[in-house]
Amino acid sequence: MxxxxxxxxxxxxxxxxxxxxxxxxxxxxxxxxxxxxxxQSPGHPxxxxxxxxxxxxxxxxxxxxxxxxxxxxxxxxxxxxxxxxxxxxxxxxxxxxxRFIVVREPNGVLRKATWEEQDRMIQVYFPRGGRRIVPxxxxxxxxxxxxxxxxxxxxxxxxxxxxxxxxxxxxxxxxxxxxxxxxxxxxxxxxxxxxxxxxxxxxxxxRRKIDGLLIDMIQRDLIEDAISMLHLYHMVHPDCQSSKEANQQQAQGLDLIKIFSHTDSQKGGYIELALQVYQDTLNSSANQDPCRNEEGN
Known part of the structure; x- marks a missing residue:
């Protein structure tokens, strides 16, 4: 802990x-x-x-x-x-x-400092260990x-x-x-x-670019992480196609990944292949487990 x-x-x-x-x-x-x-305020639908x-x-x-x-x-x-x-x-x-930092130009005009100027001035008057005035x-x-x-x-x-x-x-x-x-x-x-x-x-x-990370999670047997990321994806993009279909079907678990692969994914074929390999590995492990075989008999 x-x-x-x-x-x-x-x-x-x-x-x-x-x-x-x-x-x-x-x-x-x-x-x-x-x-x-x-x-909700009056006048808003x-x-x-x-x-x-x-x-x-x-x-x-x-x-x-x-x-x-x-x-x-x-x-x-x-x-x-x-x-x-x-x-x-x-x-x-x-x-x-x-408070904000201002800079006076040679002609007398006063303006707000740029981010670079602010960083330099802050470091001069309030130095922070490890930070340099010039990056x-x-x-x-x-x-x-x-x-x-x-x-x-x-x-x-x-x-x-x-x-x-x-x-x-x-x-x-x-x-x-x-x-x-x-x-x-x-x-x-x-x-x-x-x-x-x-x-x-x-x-x-x-940025709707989770395909690569989703495949990586499946290949590393991090299925729960992949499902959690899809939940987050649907929270951020509630109007996306996969979110709508998942809600309609009340999908959970691996079904969420399957729905995403054939709707919003740009690499749906790769995701389905990674998911198939994952499921085949699970089935193979179950068949080789003597305890499971004994229970099945």
């Missing part, structure tokens, strides 16, 4: 990774968004259901569950102990009320490809958490490029059981 709590904390410490669509600021206290129905957000409790529950727990990854040696930041979501009105060249696009070729996805995301604020353009760019390369090369397992896996899943689900 202790190991699980450590892994959960490690995951939640960077649960905003890849969640670039949501405005957020670093704050002293944490908070959990909660899924809720929009209130019906209340609309708010789209699930990354920090919603039910979303976090699914992402935490499918992240996995590889103790070798959880307890692997690190060069230094990092203190994870805490995050708090704020409304646009609250954001406007927050390391490793974050440049031409160097990221070298990092990806060496399978150092977790390393680059860890550095990104230290160097950039979660709402900065570079933070979002690095995370998205990392996720895209992982999906392109089907190297999902390199982030499994790390604090970055939830961000990867959330990114792929929102």
């Amino acid at each position: 202790a190991a699980f709590r450590i892994a959960r904390c490690a995951f939640q410490s960077s649960r905003l990774a890849g969640n670039a669509e949501l405005p957020c600021v670093v704050a002293g206290g944490g908070g959990h968004g909660r899924r809720a129905l929009c209130s 019906a209340a609309e259901i708010r789209k699930p957000q990354f920090m919603d409790d039910d979303v976090q529950c699914i992402l935490t569950r499918i992240t996995g727990l590889d103790l070798e990854k959880v307890f692997k040696p690190v060069q230094q102990q990092l203190r994870p930041p805490t995050y708090k979501f704020m409304t646009n009105e609250q954001l406007e009320e927050e 390391p060249s490793i974050f440049k696009d031409e160097n990221l490809s070298v990092v990806f070729a060496q399978d150092r996805y977790e390393d680059i995301l860890d550095l990104c958490l230290i160097q950039f604020e979660p709402n900065s353009a570079d933070y979002i760019r690095v995370h998205h490029q990392t996720y895209e390369d992982i999906d392109k090369n089907c190297k999902y397992d390199l982030l499994r059981s790390t604090r970055h896996f939830g961000g990867l899943v959330w990114y792929l689900v929102n």
Whole structure:
């Protein structure tokens, strides 16, 4: 249980990774968004259901569950102990009320600082260990490809958490490029059981690109994770064809995967093949189990 709590904390410490669509600021206290129905007001025909957000409790529950727990990854040696930041979501009105950094141009015009200028000024007056005023060249696009070729996805995301604020353009760019390369090369397992896996899943689900990860889960005998990811997919895209058919048929378990494979999937044939291999393996194992054979006789 202790190991699980450590892994959960490690995951939640960077649960905003890849969640670039949501405005957020670093704050002293944490908070959990909660899924809720929009209130129906007079003059509106019906209340609309708010789209699930990354920090919603039910979303976090699914992402935490499918992240996995590889103790070798959880307890692997690190060069230094990092203190994870805490995050708090704020409304646009609250954001406007927050202090912001301004820059005076040579001609006297006063303007808001860019993200790059804000990062440099914050680091000058409120230095953070491990962060540089000028970002390391490793974050440049031409160097990221070298990092990806060496399978150092977790390393680059860890550095990104230290160097950039979660709402900065570079933070979002690095995370998205990392996720895209992982999906392109089907190297999902390199982030499994790390604090970055939830961000990867959330990114792929929102962009309707879960085919590769779904196949990977089936091939690794992670069927429950695959089913949980499809539940999340239907939460985020309730109007998709697979969600509608699943609701009509009240489908559960493997039937959810089968419905997705012939509706929304772009690689339906590969998913069906992986599922067939999985089922054949189960049947073969059952036939070779002497205890089952004795019970059958």
